[in-house]
Amino acid sequence: xxxxxxxxxxxxxxxxxxxxxxxxxxxxAVRGNQPGSLLQNGSAKAVLDxxxxxxxxxxxxxxxxxxxxxxxxxFALGGSLGTLIGLLLGISTWxxxxxxxxxxxxxxxxxxxxxxxxxxWFGMGESAxxxxxxxxxxxxMALNTHEGVRNVSASYREVAALYRFGLYHRLRYxxxxxxxxxxxTGLKLGLSFAWIAVVGAELxxxxxxxxxxxxxxxxxxxRVDMIVLGIVLVGGTGWAMNAAVTALERHxxxxxPNFS
Amino acid sequence: xxNAIARVPTRFAKHLPSLxxxxxxxxxxxxxxxxxxxxxxxxxPPAEVFxxxxxxxxxxxxxxxxGASAARVIAGFAAGAGAGLAVGMAMxxxxxxxxxxxxxxxxxxxxxxIAWAPLLIVLFGVGESFKIIVIANAAFFPVALSTLDGVRxxxxxxxxxxxxxxxxxLTLIRQLVLPAALPSILTGIRLALSRSWMIVVGAELxxxxxxxxxxxxxxxxxxxxxxVMVGVIVTGVVGFALDQLLRRVELHFSSWKPVTK
Numbered sequence: 400x401x402x403x404x405x406x407x408x409x410x411x412x413x414x415x416x417x418x419x420x421x422x423x424x425x426x427x428a429v430r431g432n433q434p435g436s437l438l439q440n441g442s443a444k445a446v447l448d449x450x451x452x453x454x455x456x457x458x459x460x461x462x463x464x465x466x467x468x469x470x471x472x473x474f475a476l477g478g479s480l481g482t483l484i485g486l487l488l489g490i491s492t493w494x495x496x497x498x499x500x501x502x503x504x505x506x507x508x509x510x511x512x513x514x515x516x517x518x519x520w521f522g523m524g525e526s527a528x529x530x531x532x533x534x535x536x537x538x539x540m541a542l543n544t545h546e547g548v549r550n551v552s553a554s555y556r557e558v559a560a561l562y563r564f565g566l567y568h569r570l571r572y573x574x575x576x577x578x579x580x581x582x583x584t585g586l587k588l589g590l591s592f593a594w595i596a597v598v599g600a601e602l603x604x605x606x607x608x609x610x611x612x613x614x615x616x617x618x619x620x621x622r623v624d625m626i627v628l629g630i631v632l633v634g635g636t637g638w639a640m641n642a643a644v645t646a647l648e649r650h651x652x653x654x655x656p657n658f659s
Numbered sequence: 660x661x662n663a664i665a666r667v668p669t670r671f672a673k674h675l676p677s678l679x680x681x682x683x684x685x686x687x688x689x690x691x692x693x694x695x696x697x698x699x700x701x702x703x704p705p706a707e708v709f710x711x712x713x714x715x716x717x718x719x720x721x722x723x724x725x726g727a728s729a730a731r732v733i734a735g736f737a738a739g740a741g742a743g744l745a746v747g748m749a750m751x752x753x754x755x756x757x758x759x760x761x762x763x764x765x766x767x768x769x770x771x772x773i774a775w776a777p778l779l780i781v782l783f784g785v786g787e788s789f790k791i792i793v794i795a796n797a798a799f800f801p802v803a804l805s806t807l808d809g810v811r812x813x814x815x816x817x818x819x820x821x822x823x824x825x826x827x828x829l830t831l832i833r834q835l836v837l838p839a840a841l842p843s844i845l846t847g848i849r850l851a852l853s854r855s856w857m858i859v860v861g862a863e864l865x866x867x868x869x870x871x872x873x874x875x876x877x878x879x880x881x882x883x884x885x886x887v888m889v890g891v892i893v894t895g896v897v898g899f900a901l902d903q904l905l906r907r908v909e910l911h912f913s914s915w916k917p918v919t920k
Contacts, residue, residue, distance in 0.1 A: 413755075413758045413759050414758060414759065414760075414762030414763070416759060417760055417762075417763045418763060418766075497680055498680060498683075499680075500680045501680040501681070501684055504899050505895065507853070507895050507898035508894055508898065509856060509858075509860040509861070509894050510857060511773075511857065511858075512857075512872065512890065512895075514861075514864060514876075515876050515887045515890070516879075519879055519882065594771070595771040595772075598771065599773045602776070602777070603861075603864050614774065614776075614777040615777060618777035618778075621781055623778070626777050626778045626781065627778070629774065629777070630770055630774050630778065633771065633774040634766075634769040634770035634771075637769055637770070637771060638769040
Protein backbone atom coordinates (compact mmCIF):
# COMPACT_ATOMS: atom_id res chain seq x y z
CA UNK A 400 0.00 0.00 0.00
CA UNK A 401 2.77 2.35 0.97
CA UNK A 402 4.70 1.74 -2.24
CA UNK A 403 1.54 2.31 -4.23
CA UNK A 404 1.13 5.70 -2.61
CA UNK A 405 4.73 6.47 -3.35
CA UNK A 406 4.29 5.64 -7.00
CA UNK A 407 1.15 7.74 -7.20
CA UNK A 408 3.02 10.66 -5.71
CA UNK A 409 6.14 10.13 -7.78
CA UNK A 410 7.76 13.23 -9.16
CA UNK A 411 5.63 13.63 -12.26
CA UNK A 412 2.34 12.51 -10.78
CA UNK A 413 2.68 15.05 -8.00
CA UNK A 414 3.25 17.84 -10.49
CA UNK A 415 0.10 16.92 -12.37
CA UNK A 416 -2.03 17.22 -9.24
CA UNK A 417 -2.37 21.04 -9.25
CA UNK A 418 -3.20 20.90 -12.95
CA UNK A 419 -6.08 18.52 -12.29
CA UNK A 420 -7.30 20.69 -9.42
CA UNK A 421 -7.18 23.80 -11.60
CA UNK A 422 -8.99 22.04 -14.41
CA UNK A 423 -11.67 20.85 -12.00
CA UNK A 424 -12.09 24.36 -10.57
CA UNK A 425 -12.33 25.67 -14.11
CA UNK A 426 -15.06 23.19 -15.02
CA UNK A 427 -16.99 23.60 -11.76
CA ALA A 428 -16.68 27.38 -11.35
CA VAL A 429 -18.78 28.07 -14.42
CA ARG A 430 -21.87 26.32 -13.12
CA GLY A 431 -24.63 28.64 -12.15
CA ASN A 432 -23.14 31.56 -14.03
CA GLN A 433 -25.35 33.44 -16.41
CA PRO A 434 -24.93 32.46 -20.02
CA GLY A 435 -22.92 35.14 -21.79
CA SER A 436 -21.01 36.15 -18.67
CA LEU A 437 -17.21 36.29 -18.83
CA LEU A 438 -16.82 33.07 -16.87
CA GLN A 439 -19.33 31.26 -19.05
CA ASN A 440 -17.52 32.58 -22.10
CA GLY A 441 -14.24 31.24 -20.87
CA SER A 442 -15.46 27.88 -19.62
CA ALA A 443 -13.59 24.74 -20.55
CA LYS A 444 -16.50 23.65 -22.72
CA ALA A 445 -16.65 26.98 -24.55
CA VAL A 446 -12.91 26.84 -25.24
CA LEU A 447 -13.22 23.31 -26.56
CA ASP A 448 -16.25 24.11 -28.71
CA UNK A 449 -14.71 27.27 -30.13
CA UNK A 450 -11.48 25.40 -30.78
CA UNK A 451 -13.29 22.71 -32.76
CA UNK A 452 -15.32 25.35 -34.61
CA UNK A 453 -12.27 27.37 -35.56
CA UNK A 454 -10.38 24.27 -36.66
CA UNK A 455 -13.30 23.06 -38.81
CA UNK A 456 -13.78 26.42 -40.48
CA UNK A 457 -10.04 26.73 -41.13
CA UNK A 458 -9.90 30.08 -39.32
CA UNK A 459 -7.50 28.78 -36.72
CA UNK A 460 -5.07 27.41 -39.26
CA UNK A 461 -5.24 30.59 -41.31
CA UNK A 462 -4.24 32.70 -38.29
CA UNK A 463 -1.67 30.23 -37.09
CA UNK A 464 -0.04 29.91 -40.49
CA UNK A 465 0.19 33.69 -40.83
CA UNK A 466 2.03 33.97 -37.51
CA UNK A 467 4.35 31.08 -38.33
CA UNK A 468 5.16 32.61 -41.71
CA UNK A 469 6.02 35.91 -40.03
CA UNK A 470 8.29 34.33 -37.48
CA UNK A 471 10.10 32.34 -40.18
CA UNK A 472 10.62 35.27 -42.58
CA UNK A 473 11.43 37.73 -39.81
CA PHE A 474 13.88 35.38 -38.15
CA ALA A 475 15.53 34.51 -41.45
CA LEU A 476 16.10 38.22 -42.17
CA GLY A 477 17.14 39.35 -38.70
CA GLY A 478 18.93 36.18 -37.65
CA SER A 479 21.13 35.98 -40.73
CA LEU A 480 22.03 39.65 -40.58
CA GLY A 481 22.75 39.27 -36.87
CA THR A 482 25.02 36.29 -37.51
CA LEU A 483 26.96 38.24 -40.14
CA ILE A 484 27.40 41.31 -37.92
CA GLY A 485 28.34 39.07 -34.98
CA LEU A 486 30.99 37.34 -37.12
CA LEU A 487 32.36 40.69 -38.29
CA LEU A 488 32.63 42.02 -34.74
CA GLY A 489 34.19 38.73 -33.62
CA ILE A 490 36.82 38.76 -36.35
CA SER A 491 37.78 42.42 -36.33
CA THR A 492 38.88 43.94 -33.03
CA TRP A 493 38.38 47.42 -34.43
CA UNK A 494 34.86 46.79 -35.57
CA UNK A 495 34.23 45.32 -32.13
CA UNK A 496 35.58 48.36 -30.29
CA UNK A 497 33.73 50.81 -32.49
CA UNK A 498 30.39 49.11 -32.85
CA UNK A 499 30.26 46.63 -29.96
CA UNK A 500 29.20 49.20 -27.35
CA UNK A 501 26.79 50.76 -29.80
CA UNK A 502 25.13 47.39 -30.35
CA UNK A 503 24.87 46.82 -26.60
CA UNK A 504 23.28 50.25 -26.18
CA UNK A 505 20.79 49.89 -29.03
CA UNK A 506 19.80 46.49 -27.70
CA UNK A 507 18.49 48.17 -24.56
CA UNK A 508 15.71 49.89 -26.50
CA UNK A 509 12.54 48.04 -25.49
CA UNK A 510 11.43 46.16 -28.59
CA UNK A 511 7.88 47.45 -28.44
CA UNK A 512 9.22 50.99 -28.09
CA UNK A 513 10.17 50.60 -31.74
CA UNK A 514 6.58 49.93 -32.79
CA UNK A 515 5.61 53.62 -33.21
CA UNK A 516 8.81 54.40 -35.12
CA UNK A 517 8.57 51.39 -37.41
CA UNK A 518 4.89 52.18 -37.88
CA UNK A 519 5.82 55.61 -39.18
CA TRP A 520 8.69 54.39 -41.33
CA PHE A 521 7.14 51.29 -42.85
CA GLY A 522 3.44 51.98 -42.47
CA MET A 523 1.39 49.97 -40.02
CA GLY A 524 1.17 46.91 -42.26
CA GLU A 525 3.12 43.78 -43.06
CA SER A 526 6.56 45.34 -43.58
CA ALA A 527 6.55 47.01 -40.17
CA UNK A 528 5.62 43.67 -38.62
CA UNK A 529 8.46 41.85 -40.36
CA UNK A 530 10.88 44.65 -39.48
CA UNK A 531 9.95 44.36 -35.80
CA UNK A 532 10.37 40.57 -35.83
CA UNK A 533 13.68 40.84 -37.68
CA UNK A 534 14.99 43.37 -35.15
CA UNK A 535 13.90 41.16 -32.27
CA UNK A 536 15.83 38.24 -33.77
CA UNK A 537 18.83 40.33 -34.79
CA UNK A 538 20.22 41.29 -31.39
CA UNK A 539 20.40 37.92 -29.65
CA MET A 540 21.88 36.37 -32.79
CA ALA A 541 24.48 39.15 -33.23
CA LEU A 542 25.52 39.25 -29.57
CA ASN A 543 25.81 35.49 -29.17
CA THR A 544 27.68 34.98 -32.44
CA HIS A 545 30.03 37.76 -31.41
CA GLU A 546 30.61 36.20 -28.03
CA GLY A 547 31.13 32.74 -29.47
CA VAL A 548 33.76 33.90 -31.97
CA ARG A 549 35.47 36.17 -29.45
CA ASN A 550 35.82 33.37 -26.91
CA VAL A 551 37.58 30.92 -29.25
CA SER A 552 40.69 29.98 -27.31
CA ALA A 553 43.94 31.67 -28.23
CA SER A 554 45.73 28.36 -28.81
CA TYR A 555 43.35 27.48 -31.67
CA ARG A 556 43.86 30.91 -33.16
CA GLU A 557 47.61 30.43 -32.96
CA VAL A 558 47.45 27.09 -34.72
CA ALA A 559 45.35 28.72 -37.45
CA ALA A 560 47.89 31.52 -37.73
CA LEU A 561 50.74 29.01 -37.84
CA TYR A 562 49.15 27.22 -40.76
CA ARG A 563 48.55 30.60 -42.38
CA PHE A 564 44.84 29.93 -42.70
CA GLY A 565 43.01 32.43 -44.84
CA LEU A 566 39.80 34.01 -43.66
CA TYR A 567 37.66 31.26 -45.18
CA HIS A 568 39.59 28.43 -43.55
CA ARG A 569 39.74 30.23 -40.25
CA LEU A 570 35.98 30.62 -40.27
CA ARG A 571 35.27 27.15 -41.59
CA TYR A 572 37.59 25.13 -39.36
CA UNK A 573 38.30 27.24 -36.28
CA UNK A 574 35.92 30.06 -35.50
CA UNK A 575 32.50 28.76 -36.49
CA UNK A 576 32.86 25.22 -35.10
CA UNK A 577 34.02 26.67 -31.79
CA UNK A 578 31.19 29.16 -31.72
CA UNK A 579 28.47 26.53 -32.21
CA UNK A 580 27.32 26.45 -28.57
CA UNK A 581 26.93 30.24 -28.56
CA UNK A 582 25.26 30.22 -31.96
CA UNK A 583 22.70 27.77 -30.63
CA THR A 584 22.04 29.97 -27.61
CA GLY A 585 21.52 32.85 -30.01
CA LEU A 586 19.16 30.73 -32.09
CA LYS A 587 17.13 29.81 -29.04
CA LEU A 588 16.87 33.36 -27.71
CA GLY A 589 16.41 34.86 -31.16
CA LEU A 590 13.54 32.52 -32.00
CA SER A 591 11.76 33.16 -28.73
CA PHE A 592 12.18 36.95 -29.05
CA ALA A 593 11.00 36.79 -32.64
CA TRP A 594 7.92 34.84 -31.57
CA ILE A 595 7.06 37.41 -28.89
CA ALA A 596 7.58 40.17 -31.44
CA VAL A 597 5.22 38.44 -33.90
CA VAL A 598 2.42 38.40 -31.34
CA GLY A 599 3.14 41.98 -30.27
CA ALA A 600 3.31 43.22 -33.85
CA GLU A 601 -0.03 41.59 -34.60
CA LEU A 602 -1.58 43.21 -31.55
CA UNK A 603 -0.18 46.71 -32.08
CA UNK A 604 -0.08 47.11 -35.83
CA UNK A 605 -2.93 46.93 -38.31
CA UNK A 606 -5.07 43.83 -38.01
CA UNK A 607 -4.26 40.96 -40.37
CA UNK A 608 -4.54 37.20 -39.86
CA UNK A 609 -2.35 35.96 -37.02
CA UNK A 610 -2.57 34.62 -33.48
CA UNK A 611 -2.29 38.18 -32.19
CA UNK A 612 -5.34 38.94 -34.25
CA UNK A 613 -7.22 36.07 -32.59
CA UNK A 614 -6.26 37.48 -29.18
CA UNK A 615 -7.25 41.00 -30.19
CA UNK A 616 -10.60 39.87 -31.59
CA UNK A 617 -11.24 37.96 -28.36
CA UNK A 618 -10.45 41.08 -26.36
CA UNK A 619 -12.75 43.29 -28.41
CA UNK A 620 -15.67 40.85 -28.27
CA UNK A 621 -15.04 39.79 -24.65
CA ARG A 622 -14.59 36.24 -25.92
CA VAL A 623 -12.41 34.70 -23.24
CA ASP A 624 -12.57 31.35 -25.07
CA MET A 625 -10.77 32.79 -28.09
CA ILE A 626 -8.19 34.45 -25.88
CA VAL A 627 -7.51 31.23 -24.00
CA LEU A 628 -7.08 29.36 -27.29
CA GLY A 629 -4.66 32.04 -28.45
CA ILE A 630 -2.68 31.87 -25.22
CA VAL A 631 -2.39 28.08 -25.43
CA LEU A 632 -1.22 28.21 -29.04
CA VAL A 633 1.27 31.02 -28.44
CA GLY A 634 2.68 29.30 -25.35
CA GLY A 635 2.72 25.86 -26.93
CA THR A 636 4.48 27.04 -30.07
CA GLY A 637 7.07 28.94 -28.06
CA TRP A 638 7.70 25.82 -26.04
CA ALA A 639 7.96 23.64 -29.15
CA MET A 640 10.49 25.94 -30.81
CA ASN A 641 12.57 25.95 -27.66
CA ALA A 642 12.40 22.17 -27.42
CA ALA A 643 13.42 21.80 -31.06
CA VAL A 644 16.54 23.94 -30.59
CA THR A 645 17.37 22.08 -27.37
CA ALA A 646 17.15 18.79 -29.28
CA LEU A 647 19.41 20.21 -31.99
CA GLU A 648 21.79 21.35 -29.26
CA ARG A 649 21.92 17.85 -27.76
CA HIS A 650 22.64 16.39 -31.16
CA UNK A 651 25.29 18.88 -32.25
CA UNK A 652 27.01 19.08 -28.89
CA UNK A 653 26.92 15.37 -28.09
CA UNK A 654 30.74 15.29 -28.22
CA UNK A 655 30.90 17.46 -25.13
CA PRO A 656 31.75 15.66 -21.92
CA ASN A 657 28.84 15.70 -19.42
CA PHE A 658 26.59 17.70 -21.59
CA SER A 659 23.15 17.30 -20.18
CA UNK B 660 49.04 54.56 -36.00
CA UNK B 661 46.43 52.07 -35.01
CA ASN B 662 49.14 49.84 -33.61
CA ALA B 663 50.48 52.66 -31.48
CA ILE B 664 47.09 53.08 -29.86
CA ALA B 665 46.60 49.40 -29.43
CA ARG B 666 49.97 49.10 -27.72
CA VAL B 667 49.21 51.65 -25.03
CA PRO B 668 47.27 49.62 -22.51
CA THR B 669 45.71 52.57 -20.71
CA ARG B 670 42.10 52.48 -19.77
CA PHE B 671 41.54 55.58 -21.83
CA ALA B 672 42.80 53.99 -25.04
CA LYS B 673 40.72 50.93 -24.36
CA HIS B 674 37.57 52.92 -23.82
CA LEU B 675 38.17 55.54 -26.48
CA PRO B 676 36.40 53.64 -29.27
CA SER B 677 33.38 52.95 -27.09
CA LEU B 678 33.19 56.62 -26.22
CA UNK B 679 33.42 57.41 -29.90
CA UNK B 680 30.66 55.07 -30.96
CA UNK B 681 27.69 57.35 -30.13
CA UNK B 682 29.32 60.07 -32.22
CA UNK B 683 29.78 57.64 -35.08
CA UNK B 684 26.09 56.81 -34.91
CA UNK B 685 25.17 60.50 -34.96
CA UNK B 686 27.68 61.09 -37.77
CA UNK B 687 26.21 58.32 -39.93
CA UNK B 688 22.72 59.56 -39.12
CA UNK B 689 23.66 63.11 -40.19
CA UNK B 690 25.36 61.77 -43.32
CA UNK B 691 22.25 59.86 -44.36
CA UNK B 692 20.23 63.03 -43.78
CA UNK B 693 22.66 65.06 -45.90
CA UNK B 694 22.45 62.56 -48.72
CA UNK B 695 18.69 63.15 -48.85
CA UNK B 696 18.03 59.43 -49.08
CA UNK B 697 14.86 59.95 -47.07
CA UNK B 698 12.69 63.04 -46.66
CA UNK B 699 13.57 64.95 -43.46
CA UNK B 700 10.12 64.40 -42.03
CA UNK B 701 10.80 60.66 -42.13
CA UNK B 702 14.40 60.72 -40.96
CA UNK B 703 14.64 63.79 -38.75
CA PRO B 704 18.16 65.31 -38.51
CA PRO B 705 19.91 64.68 -35.16
CA ALA B 706 20.05 68.37 -34.28
CA GLU B 707 16.30 68.67 -34.68
CA VAL B 708 15.66 65.61 -32.51
CA PHE B 709 17.92 67.16 -29.89
CA UNK B 710 15.93 70.41 -30.08
CA UNK B 711 12.72 68.44 -29.57
CA UNK B 712 14.34 66.65 -26.66
CA UNK B 713 15.23 69.96 -25.04
CA UNK B 714 11.77 71.43 -25.50
CA UNK B 715 10.09 68.26 -24.15
CA UNK B 716 12.44 68.45 -21.21
CA UNK B 717 11.74 72.14 -20.77
CA UNK B 718 7.97 71.95 -20.56
CA UNK B 719 8.20 68.97 -18.23
CA UNK B 720 6.32 66.62 -20.56
CA UNK B 721 9.19 64.18 -20.92
CA UNK B 722 9.96 63.89 -17.21
CA UNK B 723 6.29 63.57 -16.39
CA UNK B 724 5.90 60.66 -18.81
CA UNK B 725 9.09 58.97 -17.68
CA GLY B 726 7.85 59.36 -14.11
CA ALA B 727 4.50 57.76 -14.95
CA SER B 728 6.20 54.80 -16.63
CA ALA B 729 8.72 54.48 -13.81
CA ALA B 730 5.96 54.44 -11.19
CA ARG B 731 4.28 51.53 -13.03
CA VAL B 732 7.56 49.67 -13.31
CA ILE B 733 8.30 50.13 -9.61
CA ALA B 734 4.85 48.96 -8.50
CA GLY B 735 4.72 45.98 -10.88
CA PHE B 736 8.31 45.00 -10.34
CA ALA B 737 8.03 45.18 -6.54
CA ALA B 738 4.93 42.97 -6.55
CA GLY B 739 6.27 40.46 -9.11
CA ALA B 740 9.83 40.25 -7.82
CA GLY B 741 8.64 40.03 -4.20
CA ALA B 742 6.29 37.16 -5.03
CA GLY B 743 9.02 35.52 -7.13
CA LEU B 744 11.49 35.74 -4.27
CA ALA B 745 9.03 34.21 -1.83
CA VAL B 746 7.97 31.40 -4.18
CA GLY B 747 11.52 30.62 -5.28
CA MET B 748 12.72 30.58 -1.70
CA ALA B 749 9.87 28.36 -0.50
CA MET B 750 10.31 25.91 -3.36
CA UNK B 751 14.05 25.80 -2.81
CA UNK B 752 13.73 25.07 0.89
CA UNK B 753 10.83 22.63 0.67
CA UNK B 754 11.43 20.27 -2.27
CA UNK B 755 7.89 18.93 -1.89
CA UNK B 756 6.55 22.31 -3.00
CA UNK B 757 8.76 22.26 -6.05
CA UNK B 758 7.63 18.75 -6.95
CA UNK B 759 4.02 19.84 -6.66
CA UNK B 760 4.05 23.24 -8.33
CA UNK B 761 7.16 23.05 -10.52
CA UNK B 762 5.30 21.70 -13.54
CA UNK B 763 2.56 24.32 -13.27
CA UNK B 764 5.15 27.11 -13.16
CA UNK B 765 6.98 25.64 -16.14
CA UNK B 766 3.77 25.57 -18.14
CA UNK B 767 2.76 29.12 -17.20
CA UNK B 768 6.26 30.37 -18.01
CA UNK B 769 5.93 29.27 -21.63
CA UNK B 770 3.39 31.97 -22.37
CA UNK B 771 5.03 35.29 -23.24
CA UNK B 772 3.73 38.29 -21.29
CA ILE B 773 2.34 39.86 -24.42
CA ALA B 774 -0.11 36.99 -24.89
CA TRP B 775 -1.48 37.48 -21.37
CA ALA B 776 -2.26 41.13 -22.06
CA PRO B 777 -5.61 40.66 -23.88
CA LEU B 778 -6.91 38.35 -21.14
CA LEU B 779 -5.86 40.76 -18.42
CA ILE B 780 -7.52 43.63 -20.29
CA VAL B 781 -10.80 41.72 -20.45
CA LEU B 782 -10.56 40.91 -16.75
CA PHE B 783 -9.27 44.23 -15.39
CA GLY B 784 -9.95 46.81 -18.09
CA VAL B 785 -7.15 48.82 -19.70
CA GLY B 786 -6.49 50.85 -16.59
CA GLU B 787 -3.60 51.06 -14.22
CA SER B 788 -4.11 47.65 -12.60
CA PHE B 789 -3.78 45.85 -15.93
CA LYS B 790 -0.42 47.49 -16.59
CA ILE B 791 0.91 46.73 -13.15
CA ILE B 792 -0.23 43.10 -13.34
CA VAL B 793 1.42 42.56 -16.74
CA ILE B 794 4.67 43.91 -15.37
CA ALA B 795 4.38 41.89 -12.15
CA ASN B 796 3.72 38.73 -14.16
CA ALA B 797 6.81 39.32 -16.27
CA ALA B 798 9.02 40.18 -13.29
CA PHE B 799 7.86 37.14 -11.31
CA PHE B 800 9.38 34.34 -13.40
CA PRO B 801 13.03 35.41 -13.71
CA VAL B 802 13.21 36.14 -9.97
CA ALA B 803 11.41 32.94 -8.94
CA LEU B 804 13.57 30.74 -11.17
CA SER B 805 16.89 32.31 -10.28
CA THR B 806 16.04 32.27 -6.57
CA LEU B 807 15.13 28.60 -6.79
CA ASP B 808 18.36 27.97 -8.66
CA GLY B 809 20.39 29.88 -6.09
CA VAL B 810 18.81 28.15 -3.11
CA ARG B 811 19.22 24.74 -4.68
CA UNK B 812 22.88 25.31 -5.38
CA UNK B 813 23.79 25.96 -1.74
CA UNK B 814 26.67 23.50 -1.27
CA UNK B 815 25.80 20.29 0.53
CA UNK B 816 28.56 20.62 3.12
CA UNK B 817 27.34 24.06 4.21
CA UNK B 818 23.89 22.63 4.76
CA UNK B 819 25.45 19.88 6.84
CA UNK B 820 27.25 22.44 8.98
CA UNK B 821 24.00 24.34 9.48
CA UNK B 822 22.27 21.12 10.51
CA UNK B 823 25.12 20.39 12.91
CA UNK B 824 24.67 23.76 14.57
CA UNK B 825 20.93 23.10 14.72
CA UNK B 826 20.11 26.37 12.98
CA UNK B 827 16.43 27.13 13.15
CA UNK B 828 14.64 27.92 9.92
CA LEU B 829 15.03 31.70 10.17
CA THR B 830 18.73 31.59 11.02
CA LEU B 831 19.24 29.08 8.23
CA ILE B 832 17.69 31.45 5.71
CA ARG B 833 19.42 34.56 6.97
CA GLN B 834 22.84 33.13 7.64
CA LEU B 835 23.20 30.59 4.87
CA VAL B 836 20.58 30.43 2.15
CA LEU B 837 20.17 34.12 1.43
CA PRO B 838 23.87 35.00 1.24
CA ALA B 839 24.65 31.90 -0.83
CA ALA B 840 21.80 32.51 -3.25
CA LEU B 841 22.32 36.27 -3.50
CA PRO B 842 24.37 36.40 -6.71
CA SER B 843 21.84 34.25 -8.50
CA ILE B 844 18.92 36.27 -7.11
CA LEU B 845 20.55 39.49 -8.26
CA THR B 846 20.90 38.15 -11.79
CA GLY B 847 17.20 37.36 -11.74
CA ILE B 848 16.40 40.83 -10.44
CA ARG B 849 18.43 42.46 -13.19
CA LEU B 850 16.64 40.44 -15.86
CA ALA B 851 13.28 41.14 -14.27
CA LEU B 852 13.86 44.86 -14.05
CA SER B 853 15.04 45.28 -17.62
CA ARG B 854 12.12 43.15 -18.76
CA SER B 855 9.73 45.31 -16.72
CA TRP B 856 11.01 48.39 -18.47
CA MET B 857 10.54 46.72 -21.83
CA ILE B 858 6.99 45.72 -20.96
CA VAL B 859 5.77 49.00 -19.56
CA VAL B 860 6.31 50.55 -22.98
CA GLY B 861 4.31 47.75 -24.60
CA ALA B 862 1.53 47.96 -22.01
CA GLU B 863 1.22 51.70 -22.58
CA LEU B 864 0.78 51.11 -26.30
CA UNK B 865 -2.51 49.32 -25.60
CA UNK B 866 -4.02 52.39 -24.00
CA UNK B 867 -2.74 54.97 -21.57
CA UNK B 868 -3.04 58.65 -20.83
CA UNK B 869 0.50 59.00 -19.56
CA UNK B 870 3.87 57.30 -19.83
CA UNK B 871 6.67 57.14 -22.34
CA UNK B 872 4.89 54.53 -24.48
CA UNK B 873 1.82 56.72 -24.57
CA UNK B 874 3.92 59.74 -25.57
CA UNK B 875 5.38 57.79 -28.49
CA UNK B 876 2.09 56.34 -29.62
CA UNK B 877 0.40 59.72 -29.48
CA UNK B 878 3.26 61.30 -31.42
CA UNK B 879 2.96 58.55 -34.02
CA UNK B 880 -0.68 59.38 -34.57
CA UNK B 881 0.24 63.07 -34.86
CA UNK B 882 3.05 62.12 -37.26
CA UNK B 883 5.65 63.78 -35.02
CA UNK B 884 8.60 61.57 -35.85
CA UNK B 885 10.99 63.74 -33.84
CA UNK B 886 9.04 63.07 -30.65
CA VAL B 887 8.91 59.34 -31.44
CA MET B 888 12.68 59.32 -31.94
CA VAL B 889 13.26 61.15 -28.66
CA GLY B 890 11.10 58.48 -27.02
CA VAL B 891 13.07 55.63 -28.61
CA ILE B 892 16.39 57.12 -27.51
CA VAL B 893 15.19 57.92 -24.00
CA THR B 894 13.74 54.43 -23.42
CA GLY B 895 17.00 52.95 -24.69
CA VAL B 896 19.13 55.13 -22.43
CA VAL B 897 16.99 54.40 -19.37
CA GLY B 898 17.09 50.66 -20.11
CA PHE B 899 20.85 50.81 -20.59
CA ALA B 900 21.34 52.74 -17.34
CA LEU B 901 19.17 50.30 -15.35
CA ASP B 902 21.08 47.34 -16.75
CA GLN B 903 24.49 48.87 -16.05
CA LEU B 904 23.51 49.90 -12.53
CA LEU B 905 22.29 46.42 -11.65
CA ARG B 906 25.36 44.83 -13.20
CA ARG B 907 27.45 46.92 -10.81
CA VAL B 908 25.33 45.82 -7.86
CA GLU B 909 25.60 42.22 -9.01
CA LEU B 910 29.37 42.44 -9.32
CA HIS B 911 29.65 44.08 -5.92
CA PHE B 912 27.73 41.35 -4.14
CA SER B 913 29.34 38.45 -5.94
CA SER B 914 32.93 39.65 -5.69
CA TRP B 915 33.62 36.99 -3.09
CA LYS B 916 32.83 34.25 -5.56
CA PRO B 917 35.99 32.46 -6.69
CA VAL B 918 35.59 32.38 -10.47
CA THR B 919 32.56 33.74 -12.24
CA LYS B 920 32.18 33.98 -15.93
